[in-house]
Amino acid sequence: MKRLVLAAFVLLAVDTRAQTPPETAFEDDVHAAAGLTCASCHKTEAAGAYAAPARTSIAPLCASCHSDAAYMRTVDPQVRVDQYLQYQTSTHGKRMAAGDARVATCSDCHGAHGVRRVRDARSPVAPANVVTTCGRCHGDPARMAAFGRQATHPAEWAASVHAAALIKRGDTSAPTCVSCHGSHGATPPGVTSVANVCAQCHLREAELFRASPKREIFDAIGQAECLVCHGNHRIESPADQWVGLEKGAVCEQCHDAAGDSGAAIRDIRQKLDTLQDATSTADARLTRAEHAGMLVEDGRLALQLAREHQVQSRALVHAFAPAPFAKTAADGVAAARRAREAGEAAMRELQLRRQGLGVATLLVLAFLATLWVKIRRLPPA
Ligand code: HEC
Ligand code: HEC
Numbered sequence: 001m002k003r004l005v006l007a008a009f010v011l012l013a014v015d016t017r018a019q020t021p022p023e024t025a026f027e028d029d030v031h032a033a034a035g036l037t038c039a040s041c042h043k044t045e046a047a048g049a050y051a052a053p054a055r056t057s058i059a060p061l062c063a064s065c066h067s068d069a070a071y072m073r074t075v076d077p078q079v080r081v082d083q084y085l086q087y088q089t090s091t092h093g094k095r096m097a098a099g100d101a102r103v104a105t106c107s108d109c110h111g112a113h114g115v116r117r118v119r120d121a122r123s124p125v126a127p128a129n130v131v132t133t134c135g136r137c138h139g140d141p142a143r144m145a146a147f148g149r150q151a152t153h154p155a156e157w158a159a160s161v162h163a164a165a166l167i168k169r170g171d172t173s174a175p176t177c178v179s180c181h182g183s184h185g186a187t188p189p190g191v192t193s194v195a196n197v198c199a200q201c202h203l204r205e206a207e208l209f210r211a212s213p214k215r216e217i218f219d220a221i222g223q224a225e226c227l228v229c230h231g232n233h234r235i236e237s238p239a240d241q242w243v244g245l246e247k248g249a250v251c252e253q254c255h256d257a258a259g260d261s262g263a264a265i266r267d268i269r270q271k272l273d274t275l276q277d278a279t280s281t282a283d284a285r286l287t288r289a290e291h292a293g294m295l296v297e298d299g300r301l302a303l304q305l306a307r308e309h310q311v312q313s314r315a316l317v318h319a320f321a322p323a324p325f326a327k328t329a330a331d332g333v334a335a336a337r338r339a340r341e342a343g344e345a346a347m348r349e350l351q352l353r354r355q356g357l358g359v360a361t362l363l364v365l366a367f368l369a370t371l372w373v374k375i376r377r378l379p380p381a
């Protein structure tokens with residue numbers, strides 16, 4: 001349900017650019033701020049009779065300044081001047097150069113009036129807006145069908161862990177279309193370079209995968225590295241149950257119980273389950289002790305350590321081998337056992353204290369009773 005709401009948010013985000021008249025939009029434009037005027041781009045038309053340039057001539061128009069290093073560096077010595085060069089290497093740029101105006105050009109991504117710096121949160125290419133910008137075409141079934149392509153990528157992305165991180169938690173380190181495809185040179189990564197795309201952010205898993213026997217195996221059978229198990233656009237939060245040979249587990253696509261790898265997979269899963277059981281039992285024991293008023297800081301520290309080992313074990317699944325996964329998982333189980341024992345020791349101590357308190361209460365009562373008897377026996381005054 002939440003995912004559907006996210007999808008709706010991304011797909012229905014209103015595109016207000018088209019409705020604003022050029023004069024108004026240009027008031028708050030990076031070009032206006034740099035001292036340019038309407039005539040800087042509308043060079044051949046008379047003032048008051050400006051018209052949209054042909055779509056195929058827009059990139060050369062923008063490039064007339066943005067690829068002119070000598071000119072651009074008079075404005076900003078650090079500025080990049082390779083956008084048009086990169087664009088020409090992309091399918092967008094190649095098709096446009098061949099006269100097909102249905103692909104993206106500069107103003108589709110940046111606008112033409114009211115152009116903002118790309119770091120400005122209101123820019124159409126800012127992380128929060130870029131999926132909507134690409135989605136105007138990539139989410140339009142009619143346009144994409146003409147190229148034999150799906151228009152589902154924006155909706156799939158919106159249902160991913162990445163979208164959840166970006167939209168719900170405001171985590172701008174989560175990837176949008178351009179983090180994985182690039183912007184001006186937008187291309188889909190080939191099957192053997194997907195790990196490099198994901199490695200920008202998931203270095204640990206990527207390094208383990210590359211060093212594992214799987215890399216060679218997948219390249220040989222033409223399977224796309226991380227994508228076989230995770231997909232590309234609708235990436236979900238994984239779980240221990242993904243490892244296994246039952247239906248629904250990712251390994252089951254290719255493995256069955258036969259052979260050494262089947263045994264290895266069952267072993268990895270069993271160790272993940274043992275670790276999960278050990279941490280949840282330890283947590284329950286510690287919580288019980290805390291509710292009874294006992295301090296169990298050492299136990300909590302041990303549990304935290306067990307959880308860190310659990311996180312590492314889940315990453316170490318990507319070694320696709322018993323080592324070093326097995327050792328880390330075993331260390332995690334040992335730490336969880338220490339945590340559980342701390343919880344149980346605290347409960348035993350509580351038991352002892354209660355017994356001690358019971359004995360003391362009895363002694364006091366016995367003393368009071370004796371005192372009372374003695375008082376009764378005193379002769380009347
Ligand atoms: C940075 C280059 C640039 C500048 C500066 C610029 N334009 Fe444009 N203009 C374009 C492009 C590119 C288009 C093509 C349509 C699009 O992509 O929005 C366009 C389209 C237009 C159109 C056609 C209708 C429309 O909105 O598409 C009008 C009218 C127009 N511009 C007026 C102006 C006026 C008035 C100014 C100054 C206030 C101005 N332009 C400044 C690049 C520019
Ligand atoms: C498919 C969308 C898309 C197209 C087409 C596109 N851009 Fe960009 N542009 C971006 C994104 C996204 C960024 C933000 C930086 C990044 O991710 O590279 C950007 C950044 C920029 C920047 C800021 C400096 C930099 O390079 O980071 C300039 C200037 C720029 N683009 C100009 C252009 C010009 C000129 C064209 C046409 C030749 C163009 N762009 C075509 C998406 C696009």
Ligand code: HEC
Nearest residue numbers: 030034040061062065075076106107110112116117118119
């Ligand atoms: C007449 C020269 C000229 C033309 C034509 C031109 N630009 Fe620019 N553009 C500039 C200058 C100058 C800047 C400001 C650079 C700076 O201050 O870093 C700029 C800045 C930008 C930026 C902001 C870059 C950043 O730092 O984030 C974008 C995006 C951009 N232009 C896109 C376009 C697009 C799209 C077109 C074509 C529709 C276009 N420009 C046409 C001169 C031009």
Ligand code: HEC
Nearest residue numbers: 091095102103104108133134137147177178181186187188
């Ligand atoms: C104006 C419409 C439009 C916009 C906006 C647009 N695209 Fe595209 N894009 C297309 C079309 C149409 C194709 C298919 C071209 C083909 O198959 O030859 C395409 C193809 C692609 C491809 C596949 C290239 C290949 O070689 O297979 C990628 C990747 C891509 N776009 C990424 C993006 C990203 C990322 C954005 C946003 C930053 C974006 N596009 C914005 C129209 C657009």
Ligand code: HEC
Nearest residue numbers: 131134138149153154157175176177180188189191194232
């Ligand atoms: C986490 C990385 C990632 C993100 C984010 C991402 N993609 Fe992709 N995309 C990929 C990979 C990897 C492939 C290559 C798939 C393959 O080789 O089977 C791909 C393939 C594509 C293709 C070419 C294949 C086709 O179906 O036409 C297009 C177009 C595309 N993506 C568009 C987008 C758009 C639009 C967005 C944003 C809504 C997006 N992607 C977000 C990783 C990503």
Ligand code: HEC
Nearest residue numbers: 161165173174175179197198200201226230232235237238
């Ligand atoms: C630009 C950085 C970036 C790129 C590129 C990227 N990711 Fe992510 N990824 C993230 C962030 C940020 C999260 C959210 C982490 C969190 O939930 O704490 C995430 C989450 C995930 C998760 C869920 C983790 C969990 O514990 O729930 C998986 C699985 C994942 N990404 C796989 C991939 C794959 C596969 C690729 C390549 C196709 C990829 N990512 C590309 C940044 C990235």
Ligand code: HEC
Nearest residue numbers: 213217223228242243250251253254259261264265320321
């Ligand atoms: C796309 C198919 C595919 C998927 C999915 C897959 N594997 Fe494999 N795996 C293979 C092939 C092919 C081999 C080589 C033949 C064999 O040993 O069975 C292999 C071999 C192995 C090996 C033995 C490696 C060695 O040392 O030679 C292990 C361990 C393994 N896989 C674990 C896993 C685990 C764990 C998963 C699920 C998380 C998984 N595999 C998912 C195709 C796959």
Ligand code: HEC
Nearest residue numbers: 195198202205206209225226229238239240242243314315
């Ligand atoms: C053969 C299947 C398979 C392949 C290939 C694969 N993964 Fe995973 N991945 C898994 C499984 C299974 C889990 C869940 C482990 C768990 O939770 O016990 C997982 C978990 C993750 C996570 C969640 C965080 C974590 O470590 O628990 C990330 C991020 C991730 N993988 C990224 C990647 C990247 C990046 C690649 C490519 C370099 C990749 N994976 C290749 C099966 C795979």
